[in-house]
Amino acid sequence: MPAERIAYHPPPDTGLEVVHADDALVVLHKPAGLLSVPGRGDDRQDCLALRVQQRFADALIVHRLDMATSGLLVMGRGAAMQRALSLAFEQRLAHKRYEAIVHGVVADDAGEINLPLITDWPYRPRQTVCFERGKPSLTRFTVVSRDVTTQRTRVSLEPVTGRSHQLRVHLLALGHPIVGDELYAAAQMAHGTDAPARMLLHAAELGLPHPLSGEPMRWCSDVPF
DSSP states (O other), rough: OOOOOOOOOOOOOOOEEEEEEEESEEEEEETTTTTTOOSSSSSGBBBHOOOHHTSSTTTOOOOOOOOHHHHHHHEESSHHHHHHHHHHHHOOEEEEEEEEEEEEOOSSSSSEEEOEEEEEEETTTTTOOOTTTTTEEEEEEEEEEEEEETEEEEEEEEEOOOOOTTTHHHHHEEEEEETTTTTTHHHHHOOOSSSSSSOOEEEEEEEETTTTTTTTTEEEOOOOO
């Protein structure tokens, strides 16, 4: 049986938060709760990609952020720029840094989580660690701050690979699921008295070579929690 379908209540369309736009690409801030691309069903068509295309008709998706994740996302202006940007991601030329608040006090100041991931098919869209059939997946983390009183830790995350739900599953495997994660921190949410209105995961930095000039580009987004 698939995992229980999470209700979709996209934030109202109050206008795009454009961080950068030129003839080759558009960088935007995706709000938490909004799909990157249309989902399955008529009730899941509202998404960032379609909102962007109302203003930039040639904008095409290059990568995605989970519905519950906020932060920076880049789209290519036309098929050629989409291919060039996609290649940059495939060749790991794109730098991505996220920030999250997780349950528990993380002991190590920094480290790597190197665990192969695969779709947990009976409970999709959940992902799971699988050493037999999983795809190699690597996340680097650094502790930003610890709060012993609330038993939470703020961490900076750099995904080397880009698997679906990678940060969420890797932190769960570390024993520190992300606060507000309906899929992977359900037990903590059920017993929490101060559950946030959203998952506390934000794409805070994005860097890549410009697809036309090759110039290194870098954008930052303030963490909203």
